[in-house]
Amino acid sequence: MNDIPATASVLDTVEQETGPSPQWAVLWLHGLGADGHDFAPLVPELVRPGWPALRFVFPHAPVRAVTINNGVRMRAWYDIVGMDFPTRADSAGIGESIVQVEALIAREQARGIAPERLLLAGFSQGGAIALAAGLRRQVPLAGLIALSTYLPGADKAAAHLAQDATRQPVFMAHGTGDPVIPLAYAEQSAQALKGLGFDVQWQRYPMAHQVCAEEIRDLGDWMDRRFAL
Structure with missing residues (x-):
């Protein structure tokens, strides 16, 4: 992507370690208007006995004006410019955030x-x-976790696909009554990823735009399999 800058400063983060000298990390990105503290309380609900020591890293997104919210400034990974899902996401902002994520992975x-x-x-x-x-990772990660979300530009995803990116398994989950990101868009994204060759575990739950206990249980089962490899 030509609009992705080459370098980025490392974002401020909230961190939790579940044991000494962690050899695994979970980098967890919050939703619009939240911050790195949002999912930190989830750690004790998710972590299981017998897992390796983990470092959870919860970065704070930059503060920016969000068009769909009348230009109010808030923490956001990219601007949302309208209601139409195929064109709503600010591609330059997505590019900047990808570089910031890469800086955190490098750290x-x-x-x-x-x-x-x-x-x-x-x-x-x-x-x-x-x-x-x-999608763009040249060196695959242990896996991708996508909750109550969608893949921006899913119809053009093949153009951005790195050679070995499909080696990353995906856990993707959504609420059937989500009023923020309709289920259909999430399902389309999951199908697009499967079509590219990703191993996607797709889950639906009777909830809105949130997480639930069953989802955390299923995510824990999926993470169990990652740690066992």
Whole structure:
């Protein structure tokens, strides 16, 4: 993408470690208007006995004006310019956020956690960035987690697909009554990823734009399999 800058400063983050000298990391991106503290309370609900020591990294998105919210400034991974899903996401903002995610992945590698032991997760707008970044990864990560979200530009995803990106398994989940991101768009994104060759575990739950206990259980099962490899 020509609108992706070459470098980025490392974002401020909230971090939790589940044990000493973690050899795995989970980089988790929050949704629009939230911050890195939003999903930190989920850690004790998700983590299971017997898992390796993990470092959870929850970055704060930059503050920017969001067009769809009357230009109000808030933490956002990209601008949302309208209601039409195929064209709503600001491509330049997505590109900037991908570079910022890559900087965080590089920092984890410098701290001793290789990409194949890092899971990239995100909720809503953060999940869109997780999928967009994963699509472009030259060195595959341990997996991608996309909750209540969709893949921006899913119809053109093949043009951005890195050679080995499909080696990354995907956990994708959505609420059947989501009023923010309609289920159909999430399903279309999951099908697009499967069509490209990704191993996608697709889950639906009777909920709105949120997470639920069943979802966390299923995500934990999926992560179990990643750690067992």
